[in-house]
Amino acid sequence: MKAPPGPFQPGFFRSPIRGPWLTGVLGLILLVLTSIVALTGFLSHMAYSPNLPGNAIVPADKDFPLILGWPASPTYLYAVTQGLHTNVGLMVIPFLLAKLWSVIPRLFVWPPATSPAQAVERLSIALLVSSSVFQLATGVANAQYWYPFKFNFVVAHYYGAIVFVASLAIHVIIKLPVVFQARRDREWMKPIREDLDEPTISRRGVIAFAGAGALTLLLGNAGQSLGGPLRKTALFAPRRDSGFPVNKTAKAAGITADMTGPDYQLVLRLGDRVTAFTREDLLALPQHTARLPIACVEGWTTTQEWTGVRLSELAKRAGAPNAQQVLVQSLQKAGVLRRASLGRDQIAADDALLALKVNGADLSLDHGYPARIIVPALPGVHNTKWVAEMTFQA
Known part of the structure; x- marks a missing residue:
C-alpha cells in the first residue's frame, strides 16, 4: 500500500x-x-x-x-x-x-x-x-x-x-x-x-x-x-494582585443586603428539632480564632485569621454532640442552591469554624457575610459562604 x-x-x-x-x-x-x-x-x-x-x-x-x-x-x-x-x-x-x-x-x-x-x-x-x-x-x-x-x-x-x-x-x-x-x-x-x-x-x-x-x-x-x-x-496567575481572592461575588450568587440583614437567622436541624440563631446570638456563643488557609481547585491559596463558633459547638447546640455529618446550605439563589456536606472528623476538628469575622473585622458580603464555613484542609468550594441552614445527623 x-x-x-x-x-x-x-x-x-x-x-x-x-x-x-x-x-x-x-x-x-x-x-x-x-x-x-x-x-x-x-x-x-x-x-x-x-x-x-x-x-x-x-x-x-x-x-x-x-x-x-x-x-x-x-x-x-x-x-x-x-x-x-x-x-x-x-x-x-x-x-x-x-x-x-x-x-x-x-x-x-x-x-x-x-x-x-x-x-x-x-x-x-x-x-x-x-x-x-x-x-x-x-x-x-x-x-x-x-x-x-x-x-x-x-x-x-x-x-x-x-x-x-x-x-x-x-x-x-x-x-x-x-x-x-x-x-x-x-x-x-x-x-x-x-x-x-x-x-x-x-x-x-x-x-x-x-x-x-x-x-x-x-x-x-x-x-x-x-x-x-x-x-x-505569579505573573501567569489571573489574580496575583489580590491577597484574598473571591471566586464568586455576592452579586454573582444573587446575595442581597435584605437576605443578610437584621432578619437573618442560621437554622440548625436535627431530625424534627429546629434551633435558630441570629447573628448576634452567634456572636454571643464562645468564639475561637484560628489562622487557616483556603485552597482552591484553580491552584491559589490564601491564609487569613478567622474568628467564629466551632462547628462542634454548633453540633452540641443542635442536639448532636457526636454528629456524623452535617449538610450545609447557603442563602445562594443564583443557579442551583449551594450546599455541601462535612464528615465527622471535619465537624470535630478544633479549628473547624462557622466564621463570623476575618482578620478581626466582620466578613464582607463577598467573603460570606453573615457567616461562612472554614475547615482546615478542606477544598475552598466546600467552605460554604452565606450559610443559611445546617442539618446534622447524629
Missing part, C-alpha cells in the same frame, strides 16, 4: 537527534511528572468527599463505598496537594511538547498498523496523546477562569484523567520490554557517544530547553499557591 504524500513519506522528518534515547528520557521525565499530577488530581477528587450528600460531582460517586473520608489535618493538606497538581501540571507542558516532537515521525507511520497487537499499541498512543492534551488544555483554561467549552469542567477533567491513566498504563506495559532490552544491550548509552551530522541542537539541549520552559511556568505560577508576598510574583 503506497504511503500518502507529505509527512507519511520516508525522510520527511530529517532531524538527526530524534530517536529512542531522546524519546526515552523525555518519557521518563513525563512519567514522574504525570504520576504526581494524576495522584494529586485523584486526591483532590477524594477531598470533595463525594460519597456525602450534596458533594457528588460525578453522580456514581455517591454510592461508591471505597472513597475514604478526607481528614481535617494537617491544615495545609489540600493546599499542598492541589498546589502540586496545578504547578506540576504546568511543568508537564514543555516536556510533553518536546516528547511529541521527538515521536512525530512515529505518528505518521504507514500503514498505521500491521498486526492486532500493533493496532492496540497505536490506539493506546492515540488515547494517551489526545487525553493528555485535553487534560492540560482544559486545566490551564480552568486556572485562568476561561471556559470556552460548554461542558462541566470538573466532570470532564475527571473522566479525562481516567482515560489518560488507563492509556498510560497500557503504553508503559507495552514499552517495558523494549526499555529492559535496551538496558541489557547498553544501547541507551550510544547516543551519548555518537556524533551527529550538523544538528541544530543537541539531545541534551532539547531536554534543557524543555526544562527551562517548565521552570519558567513554575516560577510564573507558584506564587499564587504559596500565597503571601510571593503572590505578586
